[in-house]
Amino acid sequence: MKSKVWFAGVNSQTKIKKIKLHQKNFVLTEINDHIVEMCGSNFELIYYTKDNIFHALGRKPFHGSLFTSEEEKNKNSIVQVTSGFHHNLILTKTGRAFAFLGNLSCGFKEVYNIPTELDFFPLNGLKVTKIAGGEFQSYFLCENGDLFALGFKCTANTQKIKKKINYKKSKVEPLLICQDVLMLHDGNASRHNIYLCKDYTLWFQGAANQIKLENTEQNKQPIQIKNLDNRNIRQICIGYEMSVIVIGEDKVYTCGNVGSNGHNNKVSEFTQLRFFEGKPIEKVRCGCSQVIVLTKENTVYGFGHFFSSSKLNLTPIKINIPDFNYTEKLSICCGEYFSTIYTVNINSLANDFLKLYKSQEFTDYEINKIKIHRSFLEFRLDCEIEKISEFLKKYSKEETNFFLMWAYSDTISNLELINNICNHFGIEDVLEKQLTNDLLKLYKDEESKDFNVLVQDDEDDEDEEDEDGEEFEKIPVHKFILQARSGLFRDMFRNISEGESIKSVTDYSGKSVDSLEILIKYFYIDKIEITADNDPELTVEELSDAKEYYQLNEDSQIHNQLQNLIPNN
Structure with missing residues (x-):
């Protein structure tokens, strides 16, 4: 699996094949990995894979697992990476934190040339749920709302701080700086931090020279940021001397230095960029003097000095992404003086249904000269296919294709168009109508299931008999689920003579009915779920070859999910 990566900017250390490091326009390369999240600092481009x-990629390239045993790998999957100016941080789902190339000035005991676990976590037995790297400090948010800092606090005069650092006496114990924190900022290499408390007060701490506050002297104590709709804050992202806050779906506020090299071109209080109204925001990221914004329509915008020759530019521009296929899902990150756009695969469910649509196999209806699966589209829109077809006649084939791409995979390439069509069929919020939620509802709807998987079960005396008199038990399912999710079942359907109507296929794997029922549910919800009636060890044993036997998508995580069912010894 390859991920596309578009890079623009300056970084003398991050050497990526085919990229010119002083590149103002975004240039495409490919990385032979399935990237989940990427982050940049002054010296590194870091990421973790599926x-x-x-x-x-940087001063000291590294590629490898944080753990040695398979059991540790499965329990401690990476959930976040972040960077400071001199260091990188990694967080696992169990709350274990790691540092890589941790500079002594950031409060670490030594410089870490390989990812090294910070042994004071978990703090007081509390799981860390969010991390953030700053210029000379790191932040760790725990599950109970305690926020800890490690390293040196920044003040208004950062240069003096640098000169005063005594590397041999660096602090190595995290300091509790606030309790009852609800949200910690995203971002990298910043001189400050911003956090939202559970009482919905918003606080700023650090280098106060970027923002007009009541106290612009050395800012050792947090200062409250007022006059924002704090209850609807969705994202907080900060860069070297700048900040961006997203409120609701589409309200973007910024402050700080957004001019040449971050000097003397600052917005002194949070100012809304009206440009993004009506463009729901997926993600924002900040660098030293640039911001990039990814919308839920899968479009990227940039503003700041990096995207303009003027000293101060708060007018976002749409970024031209060469060789971009609009069906690919994008994500973004920033380093100090560079920005990166990269592809992340859509979830396995959506990917499978998108492939089914593009293959044009097993279709039984046609709309605007595009073949579709009648029962699937009726289910997604909760409407008869004839009414759907009649309404879509007023749209072009290309516009119909944009809409069907969304119907099959939640891929949004023209939000206004898709909204207009969906509103006609009573769907008020396209972004809220997720394929995963719909398929879960479909799984529970027994009456609409139009097909059966026959499973041999010697223990059941009430099984139905096939033509040869063998006894089988029926597992109800929707035909298009099997066609979308399993290469094995697709091959079975391909071997059926055209025009032949069948209501069932037989599974000859020898697996138990319980295991097959768990697998069929996985086809709908992309999760392995067992109940108290199931034997976890038997489920793992019987389904351990499911990815290969049933020819599941290469991105399927069924193996990892099964491993998590294995009881601890």
């Missing part, structure tokens, strides 16, 4: 491997 197979739970950490990678660093």
Whole structure:
């Protein structure tokens, strides 16, 4: 699996094949990994992959697992990476934190040339749920709302701080700086931090020279940020001397230095960029003097000095992404002086249904000269296919294709168009209508299931008999689920003579009915779920070859999910 990566900017250390490091326009390269999340600092471009491997491109390249045993790998999958100016941080789902190339000035005991666990976590037995790297400090948010800092606090005069650092006496114990924190900022290499408390007060701490506050002297104590709709804050992202806050779906506020090299071109209080109204925001990321914004329509915008020749530019521009296929899902990150756009695969469910649509196999209806699966589209829109077809006649084939791409995979390439069509069929919020939620409802709807998987079960005396008199038990399912999710079942359907109507296929794997029922549910919800009536060890044993036997998508995480069912010894 390859991920596309578009890079623009300056970084003398991050050497990526085919990329010119002083590149103002975004240039495409490919990385032979399935990237989940990427982050940049002054010196590194770091990321982790779907197979739970950490990678660093920069001063000291690194590629490998944080753990040695398979059991540790499965329990401690990576959930976040972040960077400071001199260091990188990694967080696992169990709350274990790691540092890579941790500079002594950031409060670490030594410089870490390989990812090294910070042994004071978990703090007081509390799981860490969010991390953030700053210029000379790191932040760790715990599950109970305690926020800890490690390293040196920044003040208004950062240069003096640098000169005063005594590397041999660096602090190595995290300091509790606030309790009852609800949200910690995202971002990298910042001189400050911003956090939202559970009482919905918003606080700023650090280098106060970027923002007009009541106290612009050395800012050792947090200062409250007022006059924002704090209850609807969705994202907080900060860069070297700048900040961005997203409120609701589409309200973007910014403050700080957004001019040349971050000097003397600052917005002194949070100012809304009206440009993004009506463009729901997926993600924002900040660098030293640039911001990039990814909308839920899968479009990227940039503003700041990096995207303009003027000293101060708060007018976002749409970024031209060469060789971009609009069916690919994008994500973004920033380093200090560079920005990166990269592809992340849509979830396995959506990917499978998108492939089914593009293959044009097993279709039984046609709309605007595009073949579709009648029962699937009726289910998604909760409407008869004839009414759907009649309404879509007023749209072009290309517009119909945009809409069907969404119907099959939640891929949004023209939000206004899709909204207009969906509103006609009573769907008020396209972004809220997720394929995963719909398929869960479909799984529970027994009456609409139009097909059966026959499973041999010697223990059941009430099984139905096939033509040869063998006894089988029926597992109800929707035909298009089997066609979308399993290469094995697709091959079975291909071998059926055209025009032949069948209501069932037989599974000859020898697996138990319980295991097959768990697998069929996985086809709908992309999760392995067992009940108290199931034997976890038997489920793992019987389904351990499911990915290969049933020819599941290469991105399927069924193996990892099964491993998590294995009881601890």
